[in-house]
Amino acid sequence: MTDDDDVTPRATMPRVQVRRIRKASEQVADQLRALIIGGDLPAGAKLPTEQGLATEFGVSRATVREALTGLSTEGLLRTVKGVNGGSFVTTPSPDRVRDALNLAVTLLSQTNGVTLDELLEVREYLEIPAARLAALRRTGDTLREMAEAIPESPLELSLGTQFVHNRDFHKAVLHASENTLLSIAAEPIFSVLQTRLSRSEIGPAFHRTINVHHRAIHAAIASGDAGESERQMREHLAWLSPKYRRIWHEFQESGI
Amino acid sequence: MTDDDDVTPRATMPRVQVRRIRKASEQVADQLRALIIGGDLPAGAKLPTEQGLATEFGVSRATVREALTGLSTEGLLRTVKGVNGGSFVTTPSPDRVRDALNLAVTLLSQTNGVTLDELLEVREYLEIPAARLAALRRTGDTLREMAEAIPESPLELSLGTQFVHNRDFHKAVLHASENTLLSIAAEPIFSVLQTRLSRSEIGPAFHRTINVHHRAIHAAIASGDAGESERQMREHLAWLSPKYRRIWHEFQESGI
Numbered sequence: 001m002t003d004d005d006d007v008t009p010r011a012t013m014p015r016v017q018v019r020r021i022r023k024a025s026e027q028v029a030d031q032l033r034a035l036i037i038g039g040d041l042p043a044g045a046k047l048p049t050e051q052g053l054a055t056e057f058g059v060s061r062a063t064v065r066e067a068l069t070g071l072s073t074e075g076l077l078r079t080v081k082g083v084n085g086g087s088f089v090t091t092p093s094p095d096r097v098r099d100a101l102n103l104a105v106t107l108l109s110q111t112n113g114v115t116l117d118e119l120l121e122v123r124e125y126l127e128i129p130a131a132r133l134a135a136l137r138r139t140g141d142t143l144r145e146m147a148e149a150i151p152e153s154p155l156e157l158s159l160g161t162q163f164v165h166n167r168d169f170h171k172a173v174l175h176a177s178e179n180t181l182l183s184i185a186a187e188p189i190f191s192v193l194q195t196r197l198s199r200s201e202i203g204p205a206f207h208r209t210i211n212v213h214h215r216a217i218h219a220a221i222a223s224g225d226a227g228e229s230e231r232q233m234r235e236h237l238a239w240l241s242p243k244y245r246r247i248w249h250e251f252q253e254s255g256i
Numbered sequence: 257m258t259d260d261d262d263v264t265p266r267a268t269m270p271r272v273q274v275r276r277i278r279k280a281s282e283q284v285a286d287q288l289r290a291l292i293i294g295g296d297l298p299a300g301a302k303l304p305t306e307q308g309l310a311t312e313f314g315v316s317r318a319t320v321r322e323a324l325t326g327l328s329t330e331g332l333l334r335t336v337k338g339v340n341g342g343s344f345v346t347t348p349s350p351d352r353v354r355d356a357l358n359l360a361v362t363l364l365s366q367t368n369g370v371t372l373d374e375l376l377e378v379r380e381y382l383e384i385p386a387a388r389l390a391a392l393r394r395t396g397d398t399l400r401e402m403a404e405a406i407p408e409s410p411l412e413l414s415l416g417t418q419f420v421h422n423r424d425f426h427k428a429v430l431h432a433s434e435n436t437l438l439s440i441a442a443e444p445i446f447s448v449l450q451t452r453l454s455r456s457e458i459g460p461a462f463h464r465t466i467n468v469h470h471r472a473i474h475a476a477i478a479s480g481d482a483g484e485s486e487r488q489m490r491e492h493l494a495w496l497s498p499k500y501r502r503i504w505h506e507f508q509e510s511g512i
Contacts, residue, residue: 073326097360104353118437181374185441
């Protein structure tokens with residue numbers, strides 16, 4: 001939240017603004033977080049003991065503990081037990097950031113804080129360029145990863161397994177783009193859409209087509225043709241959109 | 257983190273995999289989080305008391321409290337004091353998600369978990385389409401918001417104020433695109449880049465050009481010309497890239 005959001009304009013006190021009171025533990029967490037972001041407490045640094053921090057901040061140990069628990073949840077601290085233990089500054093891994101964003105986008109989509117149209121739009125902005133970059137940056141490893149996510153005999157697989165393959169294929173394309181930030185932003189979007197789809201009455205014909213599309217995308221990326229990779233991914237997403245539109249609301253109405 | 261990440265393959269025990277032990281409070285948080293994501297605990301639902309939860313999960317009140325603190329930090333619970341108080345399920349606001357992503361991207365960029373090239377690439381994928389959408393969806397309000405972020409007399413302003421204007425202009429374009437998810441994904445990227453830039457020796461000529469560019473983008477969006485808006489934004493970002501490339505490493509070497 002920016003400082004502005006904490007400011008409540010009061011009609012009865014013109015030109016005077018008040019700040020929402022923050023709990024002592026939040027203030028301790030805010031200060032430590034700022035020191036971490038600013039680099040004063042770099043990754044690996046050991047924090048003073050709870051008692052030391054309590055004395056420095058002029059608060060109780062319980063308040064310090066609450067602040068440290070919060071920062072651990074954010075992935076900024078790691079607590080090690082034992083003689084050489086303590087709280088160490090750490091930085092969230094890309095995986096952790098992706099998971100947190102996945103959770104947030106899932107919840108926002110349930111409360112309509114994020115709509116289906118928004119998800120479909122942003123997915124195109126990220127996955128179409130990802131296919132292009134993948135064609136330019138592919139390696140033997142990332143091509144193999146993509147190929148392994150396309151099942152040989154799709155019709156012999158359960159629907160659950162099919163969805164795992166779908167997820168792995170889209171993850172592999174993002175991975176082949178060699179841009180971690182692109183994966184962080186795109187994977188949660190794909191994941192929210194796919195979760196809805198996987199809980200619906202989607203049949204084997206759907207997965208047959210998915211496999212045909214994935215093979216075409218893989219072939220284009222393998223050939224290194226950026227334009228063709230982009231085009232194949234665009235067509236795939238355009239084909240998927242009406243399916244999502246049909247299924248999205250079923251799910252919402254079921255209240256799951 | 258996916259389940260796969262928690263699995264450690266052991267060379268001495270072929271075909272046997274062990275799972276990393278999770279703390280009791282993490283397990284309690286995991287279960288409550290799953291109930292919230294699954295919709296069993298919808299937004300607004302009141303949780304049982306700490307004592308009630310401790311009995312149900314078979315853990316201590318301290319463990320329950322640690323789990324609840326973690327979920328509050330994630331923005332999934334809100335604690336209200338008083339007679340009608342308790343812990344209520346809430347869902348993170350788009351602002352909160354944006355802030356969390358901002359923090360994560362900042363830290364990842366400091367540890368090279370995310371590189372400058374990645375930031376510049378993803379920024380283009382998001383802000384160029386945002387300018388296009390803004391031209392198609394602009395309203396009197398969002399056009400005014402954009403206009404107000406372009407100072408009339410840029411040279412009379414301090415550099416700090418200039419950067420606030422820059423930020424507000426890019427936020428306003430994202431806002432005008434009427435896609436919350438686009439703002440959530442793009443704002444943190446812009447913000448990390450701008451923070452680095454603002455700590456460097458950038459001069460008034462830079463801000464003079466920025467203002468010329470912003471006026472051109474605003475005019476294109478105001479005229480409703482999607483193609484021209486896209487083109488203006490693309491040119492603006494292409495002009496900015498070498499500036500970021502020059503400044504990024506200065507900052508990193510200074511160790512700040």
